Amino acid sequence: MDVNDLHPPDDYSHRFFIWHEWIQANGPLTHENVFDYFATSMFYDKQSNNQVLRMQTMHTGMPILNEAEELRRFTGVEFALVHAQPPTMFIIQKRERLSPDEVRPLAAYFIMNNRIYQSPDIYTVLSNRLLTSLSSLQSSLDILRTHRPDYTPRTGFVWPIMDPTMQEESAKKKASEDDTNTVTETTSGVASIKRKALGSTEPPKRQQNNTLLLNAMRATAAHAKASLPSNTFSANSDSLMVDTPAPHISSSATPAPTPSQSATPKNATNVPSPQEITKVPPGGGKKKRKRL
CATH class of the missing domain: 3.10.450.580 (Mediator complex, subunit Med6)
Structure with missing residues (x-):
């Protein structure tokens, strides 16, 4: 032109x-x-x-x-x-x-x-005003076309309309989250700077996981219940301490039996030998001594 x-x-x-x-x-x-x-x-x-x-x-x-x-x-x-x-x-x-x-x-x-x-x-003047308005309308339609929502067969093109109060609340919430994030970042940055200034090479402490320890304690308790009860050991230790006379244990080293040994009661035949006494688990004797 x-x-x-x-x-x-x-x-x-x-x-x-x-x-x-x-x-x-x-x-x-x-x-x-x-x-x-x-x-x-x-x-x-x-x-x-x-x-x-x-x-x-x-x-x-x-x-x-x-x-x-x-x-x-x-x-x-x-x-x-x-x-x-x-x-x-x-x-x-x-x-x-x-x-x-x-x-x-x-x-x-x-x-x-x-x-x-x-x-x-x-x-x-009129042509200039009309061209300005048409240009503004065209730019607005281009922006709407780029942000147009997806088409659905049931509702068609539906624009999401939000309450202004909800938008303000979401904006305030987002601003508060950003503030907290910045505060945490600054604190972590200050802590790292202090750590570098002090020259400490210690890694950050990790949270201790007690789940494995708790499972091990439960397994130990179940194994203790499944083992032999300690009442048998305590009964054997009681019989040993009551029926076995102290002189007999001390005179076991004599080469030949003395006549006084014939006066022992019949129940002495059930007395176990010193070797059997040593086979008794140490737990039974300890428990009896604590009771005395």
């Missing part, structure tokens, strides 16, 4: 005019000199009625007292100051005069902070 199609040669809506030297030489803009400043810009038409009137009075030396009343005598294109708010805001209108009381606006120009701009027409 040609640039002239968008901006014709006589269209200056995309440009502005400013002359710093003129402002410094003539001072700030006022009702009297604002039109002279506008006449130096490219927006001014030198074939307008204003320029014709100026050319007529240029050589006479008589100033124009009321330019608006003088322009009523002409027909054609003219410029008029329609609004003024010195020294920052001025509006100049370009119009076509058809009769002393009838005019048709053609364009408008505004001066803001010593800069002259051409005001856009209604078509340009």
Whole structure:
């Protein structure tokens, strides 16, 4: 597309005019000199009625007292100051005069902070607003298309709608979790720094697992119950301590039996030999001594 199609040669809506030297030489803009400043810009038409009137009075030396009343005598294109708010805001209108009381606006120009701009027409404003709105809608639809939920035959495309209060609570909860994580990370970092500073190479203590020890204790208790009861050993130790006389044990080293041995009771035949006494487990004798 040609640039002239968008901006014709006589269209200056995309440009502005400013002359710093003129402002410094003539001072700030006022009702009297604002039109002279506008006449130096490219927006001014030198074939307008204003320029014709100026050319007529240029050589006479008589100033124009009321330019608006003088322009009523002409027909054609003219410029008029329609609004003024010195020294920052001025509006100049370009119009076509058809009769002393009838005019048709053609364009408008505004001066803001010593800069002259051409005001856009209604078509340009509407087209610009429509393009902006369409661009925003297109970008919004693209975002929705990328985040569209999956399709289900039963419900179709269903957007998840959440309560704002729940979203705030989830956000607060997430923020609190992040704070706790940062605190733990900082504490662990400080502890590691201290450990490095002290030069300690000890690994971190591990939690002791007592399950194996508990299983071993249970197995030992079950094995003790399944073994022989200790009552038999205690009975044998009682019979040994009651029925066996002490002199007999001490006289077992004699070469021949003495006549006094015939006076032993009949129950002595059941007395075990010293060898059998040694076979008694040590647990029985110990238990009897504790009882005595």
